Amino acid sequence: MMEDVDDFCFDLPKIELHAHLNGSLSDQCLKKLNCMDESTKEYKRIADVLDKTERTLTECFEVFNIAHRATNTVDAVYKATQSVIRDFYLNDHVVYLELRTTPRAEEGMSKEDYVSAVVRAIKENNLEIIVKLILSIDRRHSTEESLDTLNVILKMKTKYPDVIVGIDLSGNPHEGKFNVDLFQKARDNGLKTSIHCAEIKNDEEVENILTFGPDRLGHATFLHPSFGGSQSNWDIYCKKKIPVECCLTSNVICGTSKSFQEHHIREWIKSSLPFCICTDDKGVFCTSLKKEYEMVVEHHGLEPKDLWQISYNTVDYIFASDEIKTRLKVKLMNWYNSHEDELFNSD
Numbered sequence: 001m002m003e004d005v006d007d008f009c010f011d012l013p014k015i016e017l018h019a020h021l022n023g024s025l026s027d028q029c030l031k032k033l034n035c036m037d038e039s040t041k042e043y044k045r046i047a048d049v050l051d052k053t054e055r056t057l058t059e060c061f062e063v064f065n066i067a068h069r070a071t072n073t074v075d076a077v078y079k080a081t082q083s084v085i086r087d088f089y090l091n092d093h094v095v096y097l098e099l100r101t102t103p104r105a106e107e108g109m110s111k112e113d114y115v116s117a118v119v120r121a122i123k124e125n126n127l128e129i130i131v132k133l134i135l136s137i138d139r140r141h142s143t144e145e146s147l148d149t150l151n152v153i154l155k156m157k158t159k160y161p162d163v164i165v166g167i168d169l170s171g172n173p174h175e176g177k178f179n180v181d182l183f184q185k186a187r188d189n190g191l192k193t194s195i196h197c198a199e200i201k202n203d204e205e206v207e208n209i210l211t212f213g214p215d216r217l218g219h220a221t222f223l224h225p226s227f228g229g230s231q232s233n234w235d236i237y238c239k240k241k242i243p244v245e246c247c248l249t250s251n252v253i254c255g256t257s258k259s260f261q262e263h264h265i266r267e268w269i270k271s272s273l274p275f276c277i278c279t280d281d282k283g284v285f286c287t288s289l290k291k292e293y294e295m296v297v298e299h300h301g302l303e304p305k306d307l308w309q310i311s312y313n314t315v316d317y318i319f320a321s322d323e324i325k326t327r328l329k330v331k332l333m334n335w336y337n338s339h340e341d342e343l344f345n346s347d
């Protein structure tokens with residue numbers, strides 16, 4: 001039976017809306033891109049971390065650093081993007097992907113160069129997967145640095161309006177804070193917004209984010225009152241019903257969710273609130289979108305038909321045009337029709 005679920009979770013056309021580029025790189029890709037001296041202690045430490053299938057939070061953040069060192073040239077950023085797109089399509093059957101990444105300057109590469117390399121890889125993709133880009137602001141950065149990044153983002157959005165669709169706030173949730181002016185400016189310039197929200201308990205910031213009302217929320221771990229959120233914030237949330245990007249493995253490995261079963265997704269399932277299932281950092285957390293769907297079946301008692309419905313509902317939360325939404329819905333309906341007998345009427 002489990003094997004059937006496994007096949008089903010792969011085969012179902014899926015939509016991935018929360019994937020950080022540098023956290024999504026496979027170990028093979030990282031090893032290939034990393035041109036460090038293999039004889040150094042540092043290389044050995046990295047190799048040890050990469051060989052582990054389970055990582056602590058500290059080790060996870062080490063992997064972000066490794067990834068950043070591996071993607072420090074235009075060519076490496078281009079190849080990394082290409083590799084992540086291929087991986088999502090070939091190994092996960094993702095048909096629509098919103099990749100997100102933080103514009104980063106390195107020696108010999110400006111933030112604009114970085115974004116252009118990502119966009120080039122997206123535009124040259126000829127697989128049957130539609131890819132759009134969300135650009136991230138790192139909450140650890142100063143207001144000045146964040147403003148600089150926002151200006152780059154707006155400039156790049158004007159240059160590549162068909163690829164760049166949104167803006168995100170991410171980074172270590174213990175540092176920095178949500179700056180409403182920045183995101184209002186992004187919104188005024190036509191960008192959709194997805195904000196990492198309530199990854200740790202922080203009712204004041206959560207209230208500011210909810211009042212702003214992003215188009216989607218990342219995680220929302222400590223939002224529901226049963227999970228430590230305040231009742232007043234929950235009341236605001238219930239009025240707005242903003243779709244939440246749920247990343248189960250990421251939350252369990254980081255220890256913000258106690259277990260797969262005690263994940264806050266259960267409240268969204270129970271009350272039919274809007275959510276989608278995402279990977280966050282498939283490389284860092286050794287996961288895949290297929291596995292995330294399997295976890296929801298295993299720990300939240302859903303049936304294959306429910307998974308199809310989740311994928312179908314997710315179409316409404318994407319940042320792309322209505323024309324793309326219609327195309328994706330047709331694809332999912334066709335898939336449903338061709339699998340109906342074997343998968344939905346088995347009893």
Ligand SMILES: CNc1ncnc2c1ncn2[C@@H]1O[C@H](COP(=O)(O)O)[C@@H](O)[C@H]1O
Pocket residue numbers: 020021022023064100101102136138170171172173196199250254280281
């Ligand atoms: C585990 N939960 C998380 N919470 C917050 N931010 C996260 C994250 N996972 C990833 N990032 C953000 O994404 C960056 C890596 O991808 P990019 O260099 O942008 O492609 C990390 O440095 C962090 O800022």
Ligand SMILES: [Zn+2]
Pocket residue numbers: 018020170196218280
């Ligand atoms: Zn994230």
